[in-house]
Amino acid sequence: MIRSIEELTRHTGSPESARAEGRSLPALLNRRIAVEREFARLGHTYRHGKIYRRFEHYVTRPALKVILKTTGLYGRGLRNAQSPVLREISLEFPNLPVELDKFQILHLSDFHIEGVPGLVDALAPLLAPLRPDVCVLTGDFRFEDYGPCESVYPLMEALLASVRPRLGIFGILGNHDTAEMALRMERIGVRMLINEAVPLGNHASPLWLIGVDDPFDYQCHDLERAQASVPSGDFKVLLAHAPEIYDEAARSGIDLYLSGHTHGGQIRLPLVGAIRRNARCPSTFAYGHWRYNRLQGYTSPGIGCSSLPVRFGCPPEIVLITLRTAFPSRV
Numbered sequence: 001m002i003r004s005i006e007e008l009t010r011h012t013g014s015p016e017s018a019r020a021e022g023r024s025l026p027a028l029l030n031r032r033i034a035v036e037r038e039f040a041r042l043g044h045t046y047r048h049g050k051i052y053r054r055f056e057h058y059v060t061r062p063a064l065k066v067i068l069k070t071t072g073l074y075g076r077g078l079r080n081a082q083s084p085v086l087r088e089i090s091l092e093f094p095n096l097p098v099e100l101d102k103f104q105i106l107h108l109s110d111f112h113i114e115g116v117p118g119l120v121d122a123l124a125p126l127l128a129p130l131r132p133d134v135c136v137l138t139g140d141f142r143f144e145d146y147g148p149c150e151s152v153y154p155l156m157e158a159l160l161a162s163v164r165p166r167l168g169i170f171g172i173l174g175n176h177d178t179a180e181m182a183l184r185m186e187r188i189g190v191r192m193l194i195n196e197a198v199p200l201g202n203h204a205s206p207l208w209l210i211g212v213d214d215p216f217d218y219q220c221h222d223l224e225r226a227q228a229s230v231p232s233g234d235f236k237v238l239l240a241h242a243p244e245i246y247d248e249a250a251r252s253g254i255d256l257y258l259s260g261h262t263h264g265g266q267i268r269l270p271l272v273g274a275i276r277r278n279a280r281c282p283s284t285f286a287y288g289h290w291r292y293n294r295l296q297g298y299t300s301p302g303i304g305c306s307s308l309p310v311r312f313g314c315p316p317e318i319v320l321i322t323l324r325t326a327f328p329s330r331v
Contacts, residue, residue: 076312081316094326100201104131104322107318117309136170160190170198173214194211197211242279257296260299260302
């Protein structure tokens with residue numbers, strides 16, 4: 001566990017990209033490092049206590065695996081988890097500048113990259129032909145939420161070698177990630193947003209990409225700080241690991257909210273839907289495209305798995321979002 005900014009800097013250094021921008025990424029991670037220390041002291045996270053975590057690890061997960069193997073469904077679930085799909089959607093906004101019409105966002109989430117064998121190879125053919133304007137990663141790079149992270153970086157680097165966005169790759173941290181991972185991800189070409197915002201595209205009519213730290217377990221998000229320098233009238237896209245701050249996002253003038261975390265349930269039953277949502281928000285916001293007042297959002301089911309490498313009724317997904325200006329003729 002990293003215990004201080006100084007230790008984080010000694011372990012990883014400061015990425016050249018951060019130094020070139022005049023920002024201190026370790027300093028931006030100060031709050032998360034403090035929460036990591038608190039989790040280590042408590043022996044659990046804010047959302048999941050010791051009993052829950054032990055029950056999940058030693059009872060729920062093994063029992064589900066036994067049930068699936070006994071019924072012959074484990075192999076099918078694993079094949080489902082190794083079969084990602086590309087979903088393409090078009091979203092219209094009346095306030096989207098015409099210069100941003102047809103702007104494309106490739107949204108990838110919940111990689112848990114070392115948890116599903118062969119996932120990188122399965123994703124490459126879907127990603128290689130795409131030429132989005134920007135690629136965004138909404139967190140959870142590793143499988144477990146504890147232990148070492150070293151196996152994550154080679155796999156993420158191999159995966160991102162297939163991604164070719166015009167304006168770069170941007171990411172945020174999820175609840176399975178650590179502060180250290182932000183610096184390591186920047187070293188492999190991902191601009192991490194820690195309660196920050198960056199303008200993209202036309203200087204006169206930019207798209208503002210706003211990224212907040214994890215609002216689920218770490219609860220280090222600070223949307224007010226993140227968009228402090230963003231003009232109120234500009235088009236704003238928020239990256240938040242979980243969809244839970246939808247109301248705050250709507251009140252602060254966000255136009256598009258991109259998140260993950262829920263995995264769409266990972267196991268969805270006919271008629272019933274997800275058997276587990278794992279987010280404090282209405283089910284409407286936990287999977288796919290949604291609206292809340294003038295705010296639109298997309299909650300990705302992710303491309304990886306948690307607990308077990310199986311999926312049912314909810315395939316791993318990469319989503320290509322095309323933004324459209326809602327001209328009067330289209331309304």
